[in-house]
Amino acid sequence: MTLEKKIMAENDNSHAPIPVSEDVMIDMRSVHKWYDQFHVLKDINLTVHKGERIVICGPSGSGKSTLIRCINRLEEHQKGQIVVDGTELTDDIKHIDQIRREVGMVFQHFNLFPHLTVLENCCLALIWVRKMPRKEAEEIGMKFLERVQIPEQAKKYPGQLSGGQQQRVAIARSLCMNPSIMLFDEPTSALDPEMIKEVLDTMIELAESGMTMLCVTHEMGFAKTVANRVIFMDGGEIVEENEPEAFFSNPQHDRTKLFLSQIM
Amino acid sequence: MAEFVSQPDLPPPVTSVGVIGWLRKNLFSSWANSLLTLLALYLLYVALPPLANWAFIKADWVGESRDACDSGGACWVFTRVRFNQFMYGFYPAAEYWRVNLAFGLLVALMVPLFIEKTPHKGWLAASILLLYPIIAFYLFAGGAFGLEQVETSLWGGLTLTLILSGVGIVASLPIGIVLALGRRSSMPIVKASSIIFIEFWRGVPLITVLFMSSVMLPLFLPEGTHFDKLLRAMIGIVLFQSAYMAEVVRGGLQAIPKGQYEAANALGLSYWKTMGLIVLPQALKLVIPGIVNTFIALFKDTTLVLIIGLFDLLAMIQAAFTDPHWLGYAVEGYVFAALIFWIFCFGMSRYSQALERKLHRGHVR
Numbered sequence: 001m002t003l004e005k006k007i008m009a010e011n012d013n014s015h016a017p018i019p020v021s022e023d024v025m026i027d028m029r030s031v032h033k034w035y036d037q038f039h040v041l042k043d044i045n046l047t048v049h050k051g052e053r054i055v056i057c058g059p060s061g062s063g064k065s066t067l068i069r070c071i072n073r074l075e076e077h078q079k080g081q082i083v084v085d086g087t088e089l090t091d092d093i094k095h096i097d098q099i100r101r102e103v104g105m106v107f108q109h110f111n112l113f114p115h116l117t118v119l120e121n122c123c124l125a126l127i128w129v130r131k132m133p134r135k136e137a138e139e140i141g142m143k144f145l146e147r148v149q150i151p152e153q154a155k156k157y158p159g160q161l162s163g164g165q166q167q168r169v170a171i172a173r174s175l176c177m178n179p180s181i182m183l184f185d186e187p188t189s190a191l192d193p194e195m196i197k198e199v200l201d202t203m204i205e206l207a208e209s210g211m212t213m214l215c216v217t218h219e220m221g222f223a224k225t226v227a228n229r230v231i232f233m234d235g236g237e238i239v240e241e242n243e244p245e246a247f248f249s250n251p252q253h254d255r256t257k258l259f260l261s262q263i264m
Numbered sequence: 265m266a267e268f269v270s271q272p273d274l275p276p277p278v279t280s281v282g283v284i285g286w287l288r289k290n291l292f293s294s295w296a297n298s299l300l301t302l303l304a305l306y307l308l309y310v311a312l313p314p315l316a317n318w319a320f321i322k323a324d325w326v327g328e329s330r331d332a333c334d335s336g337g338a339c340w341v342f343t344r345v346r347f348n349q350f351m352y353g354f355y356p357a358a359e360y361w362r363v364n365l366a367f368g369l370l371v372a373l374m375v376p377l378f379i380e381k382t383p384h385k386g387w388l389a390a391s392i393l394l395l396y397p398i399i400a401f402y403l404f405a406g407g408a409f410g411l412e413q414v415e416t417s418l419w420g421g422l423t424l425t426l427i428l429s430g431v432g433i434v435a436s437l438p439i440g441i442v443l444a445l446g447r448r449s450s451m452p453i454v455k456a457s458s459i460i461f462i463e464f465w466r467g468v469p470l471i472t473v474l475f476m477s478s479v480m481l482p483l484f485l486p487e488g489t490h491f492d493k494l495l496r497a498m499i500g501i502v503l504f505q506s507a508y509m510a511e512v513v514r515g516g517l518q519a520i521p522k523g524q525y526e527a528a529n530a531l532g533l534s535y536w537k538t539m540g541l542i543v544l545p546q547a548l549k550l551v552i553p554g555i556v557n558t559f560i561a562l563f564k565d566t567t568l569v570l571i572i573g574l575f576d577l578l579a580m581i582q583a584a585f586t587d588p589h590w591l592g593y594a595v596e597g598y599v600f601a602a603l604i605f606w607i608f609c610f611g612m613s614r615y616s617q618a619l620e621r622k623l624h625r626g627h628v629r
Binding site for chain 1: 521523524527528529530531532533537541542546
C-alpha cells in the first residue's frame, strides 16, 4: 500500500539511534519529571517491544498518565532519555514531529473536534500533515470508520454521538495516521458502563492485529485478556511489573496487594 | 367488572389559549407585571401621538427651501435637499456614479457569499479581500486611466463613514487575532510586545489617537513628507480597534479546552495548523457577539473623525444645519443621522444572530 511505503521511506531517514535491539519500540531510561517542585516521575525505566500490549495501572496521581504523555511529548521530561522507534525525544521539533507520526493517542475525554464531522475529524491530519488529496484521505477515513464499525455516522458531528461511539471515532482518527504505537489514556473511564464494552472490543480487535499498545486503564478484565505485561505505578515510580497472570494471582509488593484488593 | 372508557379530548379553557391566554401569560401574569404593562401603555400614549404628529402628520416633505417648512412639524425638506451631501460629502456631483459603482460592486460580490451553495467560497472571499480594496480605491480616488482625481479631503458623508468603518472592520479582525495569539504565546518577546501594544492602545481614548494622528504626527515627520490625513485617521482607528478585538478573541481562545490542543498536537499538527484548523474556528464562533459588538462600536466611533476635520455623515449633517439657510433644523438632522446609524447597527446585530444560529446547527455539545 502506498501510504505504508511512504511512511517506511520517512522512517529510513530517521536520526541515528542510540543502539537498541531491532524490535524495541519505546525505550525509557531513568526518566524523571517534575511539575514545578513536585517530582511526578521518578527514575522510570521501561522498554516496550514491537507488538507488546502493556497495561499501566495505579492509584490516581501516581504518574501513569504523565508517563504515557511523555512518550509523544504532550509532557516534557527533564531528565533521562526516551527513544521511540529509534528517534530520541529532544527539544528538536523535527524529532517531535517524527515521533508524533509514529504514535497515536486516545484520550479519556475523546477530544474530538466538535466543529468538524466525524469523517473530517479522521481526515484532517491526513490532509494537513500527510498532504494527502482529500478524496484519498476520505477513503482511508471511511476504511477505519468501518473498522471501528460506525461508517454510518461519518457525516454526523461528534456531539450527536454517544460516548462510546465518540471514543471509537477517536480511535479511528488515530489509526488513520497509520501509527506503529497506540497510547490509551484511560479510554473508558469517562464512559457510561453499557458503552465500555464496545470500546474495549475495538481495542481488543486492535491488539489482535499486532499493534504495539500502552494502555492506562482500570479495566482489569481487559488487562487479563489482552496485556502481555501489567505495570503498577505508585508515587511516580514503577512499583511492580509482571505478566498479567502472575501479577493478579501473586502480587509481590504490599502496595500492589492493597491496590488490587481495593479495585477487584 | 365495569368496562374502562377513556375520556374524550377536551379543549383547554379559553383563558389559557389564544389572545386572552397570551395576554394573561405575558402582560398580566402578576400584579407587578400588570402595573408595568399599564405604565408602559400610558408612556406610549403620552409619547407616540406627538411624535407621529411631528414626524409624519404635520411634517413638510416637498419644497426647495426653508420657506416650504411652515406647518410646525418636522422639516424633511431639509434632509431631502441636502441628501446628496449627506451621502457623498463634497465629492463632485458629476462623479457620484463612481461611489455608487464601488458600493454596488461590493454588494454584487458579497451576495454569492451569503448563498449556501456557492462553490469555492473561500477563493471568492479571498479575491474580494485582496482585489476589491484596489478597485474601490481606484474608483474613489481616480487620477489614472481617464478617471478624474478626487482628493480624499473631498470624500465625506455616509461614504466616508462606510469607508472608515469598512477598513476598520476588515483590518482590525486579523490584527486582533494575531495580537490575541501573541498575548498567549509562550515566547516572552512576542508575548510582551503584544501585551504592551494592547494595553497602550486600550489605555488611550480614540479622540487622543485621532488628534495625535492629525496634529502631532506631521510634526515628527521629516519636512515635506505628505501623509494623507484620511490615511492617518484610518491607521489610528485600525490600531485602536484591533487592541479591543484582540481582547475579545482572547476570551474565545481561553474557552477552548486544553484537550483540543493536545489532540491536535498528538496528530502532529503544527502550531499554526492547530490554531487555524482547530482552535480559531471554535474560538471565533464563541465570541461572535463580542466581535460584532466591537464592529458596531467601531462603526459609531468613526463619527469622532469630525474633530480632526474629516466630514463623515454626522459632520456633514452638522455642517448642513449650521448653514444660515437652514439654521434651526438640528433636530431633523440628528434624527436622520440616528436613523441611518440605527439601520446599519441593527443590520449587523441581526446578521450576527443569524450567523450564530447557522454555526450552532449540527454540533450541539
